[in-house]
Amino acid sequence: MKRSWNRLSDESRARVAQRYEAGETTTQLAKDYRVAKSTIIGILRANNVVVRRQPLTPEQVSEAARLYESGLSLSQVAKRMDVNQETMRVAIIEARVTLREPTRAKNA
Numbered sequence: 001m002k003r004s005w006n007r008l009s010d011e012s013r014a015r016v017a018q019r020y021e022a023g024e025t026t027t028q029l030a031k032d033y034r035v036a037k038s039t040i041i042g043i044l045r046a047n048n049v050v051v052r053r054q055p056l057t058p059e060q061v062s063e064a065a066r067l068y069e070s071g072l073s074l075s076q077v078a079k080r081m082d083v084n085q086e087t088m089r090v091a092i093i094e095a096r097v098t099l100r101e102p103t104r105a106k107n108a
Contacts, residue, residue: 008033008043016040017047026054038082056083056091064088065095074099 008016016029026044030037037054044051056064060081067077078088092099 008035008039013043013047016043017049020044020049026051027057036082054083054087056081056087061091061095064091065097068092068097074102 012033016033019029020026020040026037026040029040033040041051041054064077064081067080068074072080074089074092075085077092078085081088089099
């Protein structure tokens with residue numbers, strides 16, 4: 001499914017900040033405004049809103065574990081899931097997935 005991206009008006013951006021400060025999640029806001037979660041986080045930061053920790057959903061953790069076990073690296077999985085690599089590493093460990101030895105960059 002192709003996602004159609006939206007550009008949010010200044011009014012919508014202000015409403016995003018208000019709704020987030022009222023307790024709504026970045027995931028729900030991204031869904032409601034049909035934008036990426038990273039867009040919502042960017043809006044919040046631009047409005048000097050303190051962003052709460054962004055835990056992964058159980059479905060996201062399952063998908064991350066599946067991708068990692070299929071052979072992707074932690075950084076590749078983190079990029080696909082649009083999260084920080086350390087967040088991804090912790091989630092994979094908590095899912096009881098055995099981490100592979102990190103690969104080292106080869107000197108050319």
